[in-house]
Amino acid sequence: xxxxxxxxxxxxxxxxxxxxxxxxxxxxxxxxxxxxxxxxxxxxxxxxxxxxxxxxxxxxxxxxxxxxxxxxxxxxxxxxxxxxxxxxxxxxxxxxxxxxxxxxxxxxxxxxxxxxxxxxxxxxxxxxxxxxxxxxxxxxxxxxxxxxxxxxxxxxxxxxxxxxxxxxxxxxxxxxxxxxxxxxxxxxxxxxxxxxxxxxxxxxxxxxxxxxxxxxxxxxxxxxxxxxxxxxxxxxxxxxxxxxxxxxxxxxxxxxxxxxxxxxxxxxxxxxxxxxxxxxxxxxxxxxxxxxxxxxxxxxxxxxxxxxxxxxxxxxxxxxxxxxxxxxxxxxxxxxxxxxxxxxxxxxxxxxxxxxxxxxxxxxxxxxxxxxxxxxxxxxxxxxxxxxxxxxxxxxxxxxxxxxxxxxxxxxxxxxxxxxxxxxxxxxxxxxxxxxxxxxxxxxxxxxxxxxxxxxxxxxxxxxxxxxxxxxxxxxxxxxxxxxxxxxxxxxxxxxxxxxxxxxxxxxxxxxxxxxxxxxxxxxxxxxxxxxxxxxxxxxxxxxxxxxxxxxxxxxxxxxxxxxxxxxxxxxxxxxxxxxxxxxxxxxxxxxxxxxxxxxxxxxxxxxxxxxxxxxxxxxxxxxxxx
Amino acid sequence: xxxxxxxxxxxxxxxxxxxxxxxxxxxxxxxxxxxxxxxxxxxxxxxxxxxxxxxxxxxxxxxxxxxxxxxxxxxxxxxxxxxxxxxxxxxxxxxxxxxxxxxxxxxxxxxxxxxxxxxxxxxxxxxxxxxxxxxxxxxxxxxxxxxxxxxxxxxxxxxxxxxxxxxxxxxxxxxxxxxxxxxxxxxxxxxxxxxxxxxxxxxxxxxxxxxxxxxxxxxxxxxxxxxxxxxxxxxxxxxxxxxxxxxxxxxxxxxxxxxxxxxxxxxxxxxxxxxxxxxxxxxxxxxxxxxxxxxxxxxxxxxxxxxxxxxxxxxxxxxxxxxxxxxxxxxxxxxxxxxxxxxxxxxxxxx
Numbered sequence: 001x002x003x004x005x006x007x008x009x010x011x012x013x014x015x016x017x018x019x020x021x022x023x024x025x026x027x028x029x030x031x032x033x034x035x036x037x038x039x040x041x042x043x044x045x046x047x048x049x050x051x052x053x054x055x056x057x058x059x060x061x062x063x064x065x066x067x068x069x070x071x072x073x074x075x076x077x078x079x080x081x082x083x084x085x086x087x088x089x090x091x092x093x094x095x096x097x098x099x100x101x102x103x104x105x106x107x108x109x110x111x112x113x114x115x116x117x118x119x120x121x122x123x124x125x126x127x128x129x130x131x132x133x134x135x136x137x138x139x140x141x142x143x144x145x146x147x148x149x150x151x152x153x154x155x156x157x158x159x160x161x162x163x164x165x166x167x168x169x170x171x172x173x174x175x176x177x178x179x180x181x182x183x184x185x186x187x188x189x190x191x192x193x194x195x196x197x198x199x200x201x202x203x204x205x206x207x208x209x210x211x212x213x214x215x216x217x218x219x220x221x222x223x224x225x226x227x228x229x230x231x232x233x234x235x236x237x238x239x240x241x242x243x244x245x246x247x248x249x250x251x252x253x254x255x256x257x258x259x260x261x262x263x264x265x266x267x268x269x270x271x272x273x274x275x276x277x278x279x280x281x282x283x284x285x286x287x288x289x290x291x292x293x294x295x296x297x298x299x300x301x302x303x304x305x306x307x308x309x310x311x312x313x314x315x316x317x318x319x320x321x322x323x324x325x326x327x328x329x330x331x332x333x334x335x336x337x338x339x340x341x342x343x344x345x346x347x348x349x350x351x352x353x354x355x356x357x358x359x360x361x362x363x364x365x366x367x368x369x370x371x372x373x374x375x376x377x378x379x380x381x382x383x384x385x386x387x388x389x390x391x392x393x394x395x396x397x398x399x400x401x402x403x404x405x406x407x408x409x410x411x412x413x414x415x416x417x418x419x420x421x422x423x424x425x426x427x428x429x430x431x432x433x434x435x436x437x438x439x440x441x442x443x444x445x446x447x448x449x450x451x452x453x454x455x456x457x458x459x460x461x462x463x464x465x466x467x468x469x470x471x472x473x474x475x476x477x478x479x480x481x482x483x484x485x486x487x488x489x490x491x492x493x494x495x496x497x498x499x500x501x502x503x504x505x506x507x508x509x510x511x512x513x514x515x516x517x518x519x520x521x522x523x524x525x526x527x528x529x530x531x532x533x534x535x536x537x538x539x540x541x542x543x544x545x546x547x548x549x550x551x552x553x554x555x556x557x558x559x560x561x562x563x564x565x566x567x568x569x570x571x572x573x574x575x576x577x578x579x580x581x582x583x584x585x586x587x588x589x590x591x592x593x594x595x596x597x598x599x600x601x602x603x604x605x606x607x608x609x610x611x612x613x614x615x616x617x618x619x620x621x622x623x624x625x626x627x
Numbered sequence: 628x629x630x631x632x633x634x635x636x637x638x639x640x641x642x643x644x645x646x647x648x649x650x651x652x653x654x655x656x657x658x659x660x661x662x663x664x665x666x667x668x669x670x671x672x673x674x675x676x677x678x679x680x681x682x683x684x685x686x687x688x689x690x691x692x693x694x695x696x697x698x699x700x701x702x703x704x705x706x707x708x709x710x711x712x713x714x715x716x717x718x719x720x721x722x723x724x725x726x727x728x729x730x731x732x733x734x735x736x737x738x739x740x741x742x743x744x745x746x747x748x749x750x751x752x753x754x755x756x757x758x759x760x761x762x763x764x765x766x767x768x769x770x771x772x773x774x775x776x777x778x779x780x781x782x783x784x785x786x787x788x789x790x791x792x793x794x795x796x797x798x799x800x801x802x803x804x805x806x807x808x809x810x811x812x813x814x815x816x817x818x819x820x821x822x823x824x825x826x827x828x829x830x831x832x833x834x835x836x837x838x839x840x841x842x843x844x845x846x847x848x849x850x851x852x853x854x855x856x857x858x859x860x861x862x863x864x865x866x867x868x869x870x871x872x873x874x875x876x877x878x879x880x881x882x883x884x885x886x887x888x889x890x891x892x893x894x895x896x897x898x899x900x901x902x903x904x905x906x907x908x909x910x911x912x913x914x915x916x917x918x919x920x921x922x923x924x925x926x927x928x929x930x931x932x933x934x935x936x937x938x939x940x941x942x943x944x945x946x947x948x949x950x951x952x953x954x955x956x957x958x959x960x961x962x963x964x965x966x967x968x969x970x971x972x973x974x975x976x977x978x
Contacts, residue, residue, distance in 0.1 A: 048968050193966065248967040258962055265958055272717055292947045293954035294961070297716055302742040306709035309702065309739075313682075313713025316700060317721065321713065339703050429967065432958045469698040469714065470721050472677045477646070477693050479701025480685075489648060490693060 022081025023237060024089030025183065028106045029098030031065050031074040034176040039076025040424070041180060041197065045189045046080045047249045047426050050239025053080040054539060056088030056612065057422045061279070061362045068122075068130040073105045082238040086390075086539035088423065090614035094186075096179055098122060098153075100131035107143070115147045117182070119175065121154025149232060153178055160218035164211040174215035181219025188236045191220060243428060250427040252391040252420035253283035256324075256350055259398025260284075261294045262432055263348075264320045266399060267406045268439040270295040272314030273322045274307040279362045280418045281324045281352040304329035308336040308349065315345045316478075318442065318468030320402060324350035326418075327369050328359060334377050337411055341381045341504065343478045344456070344464045346405035346440075348398075353417040353535075355610045364610030365419035367535050368586035373413045374564045374593065380501050382508035384408070385564040387415040389538035392427040394420060397561065403438045404511055409463040415563070417585075419612050420536045443467045443474060448486070456488040456500075461514075462507035511565050518567035522546060523556025526576030529625050532602065534560045534590050537583050537613055544618035548626075555622050563590070571598040581605055581625050583618050636673030641666050643676065646696045657808030657833035658687060661755065662694055664813040665724075669695075671814070672821050679722045682711045684731040687762050688755035688833070691726040705736025708743035711750050712939075719940045722821075723750040729770040730760050733789050737769075744798040746939040747825045751817070754791050754828070755808075757835035758842055765838035777838075792917035795828040796910075796932060802827035803913060803932040807847055808834055812858065816929060824935045846926040857925040859916065861907040861933070864897045867925045877902030878924075887915050889924060907933040 027042070029035045036057055046053050056077040065072030079089030091111040097103035099122040107116065123136055137143050138150055157178040161171045177198070184191055195213050202209035226232045250258075264271035273296065275285035289298045297319070301307035304325055311321030325333065330351045340347045353369045355361025369376075373385045384404050388397040394416055401414040443465035446453045455476045456464050467474050476488060484491035485499050520530075522545050533541040538559050545557040558573065560566065574580055574594065580602040582591040588604035595602050605621045607613055644666040652658045669679070679697035683689035685704035692699030698721075702710045711723050725743075732740045732754045743750065759777070760766040767777040767784040770791065774783035792803050802823040806816040808831060820827035832843045841848075846855035854868040857878065865878035875892040879901040890900040903912065913932035919925075 044966055048966065050968065050970070242970045244970050246963055246967055246969050248963065248965050261961070262958055270717070272713065274713060291961070292950040294956045294958070297943070297947060299712070299716060301709060301712075302738055305706055306712070306739055306742065309706045309709035310713030310716070312702075313700075313710035314717040315713075316710070317714045317717035319717040335703050336706065343700075429963045432962065468718075469680050469700075470678055470718055475676050475697050475699075477648075477699035477701065479692070479699075480703055481701065 020081070020235065020237065021083050022079060022085060022089070023094065023187070023235070024077065024079045024092045025094040025096070026075055026077040026092040026106060026109070027096045027179070028073055028075040028102035029096075029176070030067055030101065031060055031062070031072045032067060033074070033098045034173070035074045035076050035098070038176040038180050039078060041194055042183055043078055043249060043424050044197075045184060045193060046078065046187075047247065048193055049187070049189055049237070050242075051080040051082065051237050052085040052240040052242070053078055053424075053426060054085050054088045055079075055424045056419065058611075059363055068099055068101055068127045070101045070105055070131060073102050075102070075106060080237060082240050084240065086542045087615060088539075088612070090616050096183070098175065098179070100127045100133055100137070103137060104131045104133065107146070110146055112145050113147065115149060116143060117179075118148065118150040119153035120150045121152040123150075149226075156218060156222065157215050160215050161211040164207050164214070166207070166211055170208075171211070174212050177212045178215040178219040181216040181221075182223050183219075184216075185220045185223030186232065186234060188234055191216060242426075246429045247426050248429055249424045250391055250395075251283075251422060251424045252388065252394045252416050253280070253352070253422070254287060255391055255394035255427070256388075256398045256414070256416065257284050257287035257291070259395040260288065260322055260348065260402065261291055261296065262395070262435065263399040263402025264295065265432070266435055266437045266439075267320055267402055268437070269318075269320040269406070270297065271322060272297045272299070272311055272319040273324075274299045274301050274310035274314070275324055276301050276304045276307045276329060278304070278326045278329045280354060280421045281326045281329070281350065283421060284324045284350060284352075304332040305336060308333040308347075311347055312336060312340050312343075312345055315340075315347055316343075316469055318466075318470070320346060320348070320406065320440075322348040322350070324352065326352050326354050326362075327356045327372065330369060330372060331376070337383065338377045338379060338381050339480045340411040341377070341383060342480055342482070344409045344504075345411075346409055346466070347411035348401045348405050349411060349413045350398075351413060351415050352421045353415060355608070361610045363418065365417045365536065365612060366585050366608060366610065367415075367417055367537070368589065368608070369415065370534075370563065370586065370589040370593070373415055380505065382505050383564070384410060384412045384508055384511050384562075385415060386412065386561055387535040387563050388420060389535060389559055389561065391420055391423055391425045393538075395427075395430065399435060400561075404514070406440045407438055407463065407514065408461060408507060408511055409466060410508060415535060417536050440466060442471065444471065446474065452487075454486040454488075456483060457486055458503065458507075462503060462510050509565050512562070512568050515562045515567060518558065518560065518570045518573055520573070521557045521559045523549060525556070525573060527556055528554040528577065529579045529581060529622065530556050530558050530574060530577040531581045531583065531618070531622060532558045532560065532574070532590075532594065533583055534563060537585065540613040540615045540618050541583055543615040544622060547615065547619055548622045553622065553626050555626065560590075563593070566597060571600075574598055574600045574602075579603065579625055581621060583607075583613055583621065585613070637675035639670045639674070639676065641670055644669050644696050646694055648693050650694050651690065652687060653837050655836040656687070657757065657835070658691070658755065660808040661753070661813070661831055661833060662691065664817060665695065668814045668817045668821070672818060674722060678720060679724070680714060681724045681726060682707045682714065683726040684728075684736055685762070686728040686731045686760075687757075687835075688726055688728040689731060705731050705734070706739055707731070708736065708739035708748075708752070712743060712746070712748050715748050715750065715940045716943060719749070719944060725750050725752045727752065727754050729754065729756045729758060729768045729791065733791055733794065734769045737794075740795070741798040744795055744800040744826050744828060747799070747801060747936065748940060749825055749938040750827070751820045752826060752828045754830050755833040756791055756830050757833045757839055758788070759835050759839035761835050761838055790917060791830045792828070792931065793914075795830075796913055796917055800828045801825045801932070801934050801936055802930075803917065804829045804930045805832075805926075805928045806830075807832035807843060807928070809847070810928070812929065819930045819933065823933055825938050846921065855921075855925045857927050859905045859927055859929045859931055861905055861930065864902040864904050866892060866897060866902060879903060887919060887924065907931070910934065
């Protein structure tokens with residue numbers, strides 16, 4: 001992928017540089033500076049310009065961290081271009097730093113020769129001290145390897161919004177729009193959608209709308225003027241060639257919510273969502289609470305346990321119960337998952353993983369709940385596990401989780417992570433009619449050979465019948481105690497427990513027969529090296545493998561969606577490679593599962609910094625493996 | 628039952644509510660009497676077994692659903708209220724009875740007990756209080772009296788007992804009643820609980836024959852019941868005792884200390900003695916009755932408080948219906964919502 005950095009001065013005044021294929025921009029500022037909003041709106045304008053994109057919002061756990069501090073920096077990175085974009089980009093080409101702390105914490109990531117745009121208005125003594133700068137970085141030569149465009153954005157913003165008579169504090173809050181205006185100019189973007197958005201957002205406060213629009217326009221005008229004299233150049237990134245259709249941007253949390261609604265429709269069931277606030281999973285509850293017309297009931301429970309318990313209760317009464325959380329909350333739900341497994345009721349559990357253990361890193365991403373998902377319950381408690389690889393993939397994965405839950409009468413865990421939940425990407429709006437429905441069937445009459453009711457009789461898939469509480473004449477009792485294989489009555493006998501343990505295991509193993517064979521995502525089946533990933537590492541693995549293959553290396557990318565049970569051909573597929581490398585944002589959990597299941601010598605590539613892999617990190621590991 | 632969709636009276640007999648499962652409580656356990664009282668009450672209220680659900684947690688009492696011929700869900704320790712809430716939100720027509728114990732409902736599940744009451748989910752909550760952990764072999768429980776000797780408190784328990792009815796009222800409960808296992812009036816209390824629209828909390832003192840035998844004899848034993856039980860009835864004076872047992876007494880309000888006191892009633896003239904007439908809607912008096920210390924006072928039994936207000940599921944579903952009104956559930960439109968763009972080509976847009 002030809003990026004800006006391949007010509008160090010590509011963006012900043014080099015002669016006759018070709019238009020770059022992709023650019024990485026990072027907006028960084030104080031958490032009160034509105035960087036997430038700026039990034040979100042820039043994302044939208046990027047999507048509207050027809051570029052492919054990936055984003056990475058990175059913000060502190062504190063709601064309002066003390067102003068100007070290093071730990072209060074909030075950043076939003078976007079990678080966009082005229083080719084396929086799978087990651088938010090390794091290193092930014094452009095860093096917008098709204099204060100000294102933002103510069104200090106982010107400049108290290110900037111490519112050599114990259115451009116720094118900084119607001120000198122914030123580089124006063126107090127803020128420099130808070131950022132632990134002894135002298136201004138503009139004066140000590142420490143920024144020499146980058147291009148610096150430092151000017152007083154604060155003053156320029158105040159000047160631009162002066163006619164609207166805002167207070168100093170309110171006027172300065174328009175800084176992000178000024179900066180966005182400049183960014184829009186740099187990448188030749190239409191301002192109108194932003195102006196429409198501002199008018200809608202501040203519909204009740206015309207003065208604020210006008211002031212923000214004025215700031216946006218002023219930033220844009222500044223770009224035009226500065227071009228004449230300064231290092232700033234305007235770039236046009238051509239639209240990516242995409243499949244024809246209707247597109248929108250979507251985050252993982254949005255796609256999961258939409259996928260759950262779609263899944264419930266395909267199952268022809270009302271959706272019941274029991275949740276408890278937790279970062280980064282809460283967004284799903286927020287989204288679904290506004291979709292009541294789709295037969296959605298949402299319940300904010302008193303705790304994580306009540307959230308899953310209410311969802312199981314709803315499934316028992318004939319709705320599709322769903323709950324969601326993040327690692328610590330999932331831990332609390334463990335006992336109830338066991339109950340859903342032994343009572344064999346459908347349930348979807350969404351885990352938006354974050355750094356752990358314990359509270360860990362609430363706003364940072366990790367993939368370290370895989371053991372918890374696959375193994376983390378008392379007793380032999382098998383449960384299907386699916387992992388989404390990107391924001392848009394969440395939609396299909398949520399539908400798939402609903403399908404397995406309903407068809408197999410089992411809880412299913414859907415793994416996503418903080419990165420996917422918050423990151424946005426363009427999404428070709430799917431046609432709901434293109435998905436195969438899986439209508440839920442409820443038992444209406446007694447099913448035994450002698451006219452008796454057998455709540456734990458099994459169909460050809462090993463699933464028991466779903467009996468909606470309230471169905472006339474089908475009264476029966478279920479619970480967490482081991483039961484008789486047919487009647488479901490309490491039965492602790494050795495034979496019964498053996499039989500039921502085996503039946504539950506066989507049922508979940510059998511899910512593998514309903515999922516697609518594992519495909520090679522990029523490259524050939526068999527060869528020197530397979531890079532096997534799951535979840536949100538898709539982007540960096542895919543790009544790294546692509547780059548390595550361009551260099552002529554014999555490497556393939558395999559990305560696994562169905563973590564448990566695994567696709568039936570995966571073992572044979574992996575045995576066709578000399579080496580298997582498993583990059584994960586944990587200490588090697590999927591690697592262990594693969595070794596256990598297939599006795600393959602899978603090697604780990606681990607990262608637990610709370611940040612996604614860069615392409616370069618995986619590329620280096622591929623080269624080392626093949627050296 | 629739900630007042631939005633009245634359920635027709637259903638004809639059953641007590642026998643219809645018995646399952647084919649062998650009851651596995653210890654012989655002589657108070658749970659048997661409660662089971663019989665419930666099975667006697669269900670036909671009387673015209674309950675339909677197909678629309679009735681018994682939900683329980685873990686413990687001796689929580690085996691209850693296995694013995695009632697209706698829908699039954701034996702869930703996990705302490706969480707029955709949360710399961711019941713999901714069931715009621717999914718199908719408010721189901722008549723949900725919750726069976727819990729002092730360990731299940733006041734200890735591990737205290738949080739959920741609080742929230743089902745606060746939300747006012749239309750259920751009957753039967754808390755069997757035997758003041759001990761039975762199924763785990765006799766450890767002291769959150770309702771055990773001070774100084775209770777048990778395997779985990781060999782020197783006597785030092786933590787003060789919780790008062791389930793005071794807890795329930797404090798959590799916002801709108802129906803609070805008390806009875807005991809072998810009481811002939813348990814049935815009428817259950818009927819009143821069922822008639823109440825909203826979360827109805829019933830504490831039932833229950834004799835654990837093995838680990839806490841005859842713990843409630845001080846007010847349930849034959850010779851003392853008369854002077855030690857105060858059965859409150861709406862609109863009737865709070866009287867207890869009899870001439871035979873040493874005099875009729877009543878409960879009056881001490882205006883100066885704003886507390887209750889026991890007064891003697893002479894020649895049946897309770898008005899002269901200042902005895903309070905019970906009003907089930909009087910929350911202040913209810914607070915005093917559930918806190919009334921046994922010993923100086925009798926044990927308050929019967930329907931102590933009953934003042935309904937809209938139920939959680941009714942309010943939620945009405946709000947949801949309002950939110951749905953006039954809106955079309957068009958998934959294709961929902962997926963294509965927000966700022967979109969079209970990449971032109973030959974393929975037709977999905978919408």
